[in-house]
Amino acid sequence: MKTHWMLLAVLFLLSCSDDNGLDKKEPGTDEPEIDVVEPELYRANRMLIKHGLQLQCWVATDNYELGGKAGQPAYNLSIPDWKLTGFTGPTFYGPPLINTSYFEEFPDSQWAMAKAPHADQLKKEPTDYEKKNGFLSEDQLKYLDNLTTICFGDEEAYKFENVKILKAWYDVARRLYPDALLHNNQYAGQWSRADMCTYIQVAKPDLITYDWYYFHTWDSDNYIGARDMAAHLYEYRDLALGGWNGDKKDYLAFGQYTQGFVNEGTYKLTESQLRLYYYMTWTFGGKWLNWFRFLQGDGYGGQTAPTDWSLLLENGMPGQPTRYMDWVNQCNRESLYIGDYLVRLKTTDIRYVAGTDKYTEGAPAYVSALNPSSYLKKVSGRIVVEPEAGGDVYVGFFDVIPEEEQGDPNFFANKGNAFFMLTNGYASKVKENADALTQKINFGIDLPEANATQCFWINPQTGKREKLKAIGKEDNITYFEVELWGGSGALFMLAP
Structure with missing residues (x-):
């Protein structure tokens, strides 16, 4: 489950210039002699125009071959239920970071990866073999043309070593998988503005994203949430518009995760709160949303067991869509009505x-x-x-x-x-x-x-x-x- 701390807004108005606390240490120079592909200016524009507005959803994988030892729920995705969602594609987050059975049903579907490259947190730079040959499996390479985004790791604590690790993986992916937008993800306020500026300038992501799940049982009786969401969106928008060097000579794409689960196991957001995630993101210029997550039970080894955390399916059981399924489908449909405009x-x-x-x-x-x-x-x-x-x-x-x-x-x-x-x-x-x-x-x-x-x-x-x-x-x-x-x-x- 993603965790959250309060947003540290004190540093927000600081510049992302070269002198803003940027760690001057350079990434290591003892890599194998492989040409590094320089990031292409405004690449996110070109790729989003190609792929369209991104309406993704975290989906577990059919990982029976791991014997239920994946450390995360595993199941056969309920295809009839998935068809009701209207998402543009799944984001596979558990090993082996792909569902081959999914593509048997949807061979032309877009898809994405989280916790890349190996379904885990960031630990080390690519090996010499990976730098030369890449990290995608044969199954993943079959569907490379429709791979839209790759999130390396997820919610790591900030340290410059992680920035260097991200840059190394981005260099590999940018050279070998040029149509996928590259990013890392934090919860709002996890990295300070100075940290974000360093990361953006050194690693040069195409996309910056965050998660923050606003709605809880302990909020006021009629908590709205737009004001808090606006502050977070404004900060990521401002960082994105600053570009890699903070000088606004280029700009990045940005977006956020959607609260797609029963928060704290007890709170189900209302339709208007759900809609805020969509329309506030689009109004602020975002072009990426990712529903966290498609909870089809909490079983392991392919067995689906009931769960209180699911929103889209009653108790997470296949074949039992809820009103949230209808709400999500409508929000996705409305977003795609304007998607061809927004990406341009x-x-x-x-x-x-x-x-x-x-x-x-x-x-x-x-x-x-x-x-x-x-x-x-x-x-x-x-x-x-x-x-x-x-x-x-x-x-x-x-x-x-x-x-x-x-x-x-x-x-x-x-x-x-x-x-x-x-x-x-x-x-x-x-x-x-x-x-x-x-x-x-x-x-x-x-x-x-x-x-x-x-x-x-x-x-x-x-x-x-x-x-x-x-x-x-x-x-x-x-x-x-x-x-x-x-x-x-x-x-x-x-x-x-």
């Missing part, structure tokens, strides 16, 4: 709009209030079942990734489009269903300032691009209104 857009700004006193969580650290100097002049939310009250709203702005940053601008019919996202930050620990927390989001746009004449959205319920009808106009500001479920968001496009 880069985040440019994040803003916060406070709700009324009864429901606001307050501004997150480092996230500024909506700036009326942008083309989006006003945003307000009102809860449909309580019209005098409103919850917090989060706003994300985006630019089209240019071709020189390995973007795909020709995907867009009009090069003058502007994009933004709105997310209803109102969630609840008390109300199970997200539609009970629907807000009417009213927003005013200076269309001439945006060089636009009309506003579209990708309807979250249908996936269709629809032109929004203005509900009013004041001076140069044109007003629109949409309804968004609790914890949910939508992508908007302004067009000439």
Whole structure:
């Protein structure tokens, strides 16, 4: 089970420049003479455009050959249940880091690995043989074309030795498996900002990710969670935008894990809390989510036994999908509706709009209030079942990734489009269903300032691009209104 400490935000505003506590020790130089492939600028853009938005899920492996000694649950994945999820691919985290039986059913599926290279924590650099020949098995190499991400280790304590180990593995993978995005994972605050800057500058990951499971039995009676999530997302977003040297001459992709289990064995998150993981990540510019995890029982040696920790299956038993299966499938489907846009857009700004006193969580650290100097002049939310009250709203702005940053601008019919996202930050620990927390989001746009004449959205319920009808106009500001479920968001496009 992943563990957590409180986020250490004291160091957040420190720069990732060369002088920011970077350990000057260099990795060892006594490696075999093998050419090191230099990281390709903006590679994450190119690969995410190729592979698409990543909606992954930790899945155990059919590891009978290990005689039940794998130290983690092993089973035959319930294929009918997996088909209900809508994830883009499994993340295999236990030995042998692949399910060959899975690919018999899904030969063209994407997949990923965690705790690479050998289903364990980081311990040592690759051997001379691995540096030359790689570390993937014959079974894994059969499906290399669809391997999207490789997470080396998981939640190791920070030390510079681990940074050197990661760099050595990244060098091997980048040379031999060039289409997989490479990363390590920490829980939020596990590594200080200075640690993260050193790691990014030395090891040069393609992707940075973290986990933090916000919802517990011991939280307040109606804990929302958007504010805490926003602070973490902002920090990883800021590190990603700084690039390898902290000078913003390039940038990385980023994302987070999703709370996919009964936390502490007792707390099941609500639909609005689940939706926050999705829409806050997309609004902040993330492009990777990983459901932790597909709990099909807790048996060993292939035997599935009941477990209280599963969300997607009742007691973890195959053939017994829960309402969480429906919720996850819908969130995955809605995310893929906007996925082709999101992987071709880069985040440019994040803003916060406070709700009324009864429901606001307050501004997150480092996230500024909506700036009326942008083309989006006003945003307000009102809860449909309580019209005098409103919850917090989060706003994300985006630019089209240019071709020189390995973007795909020709995907867009009009090069003058502007994009933004709105997310209803109102969630609840008390109300199970997200539609009970629907807000009417009213927003005013200076269309001439945006060089636009009309506003579209990708309807979250249908996936269709629809032109929004203005509900009013004041001076140069044109007003629109949409309804968004609790914890949910939508992508908007302004067009000439």
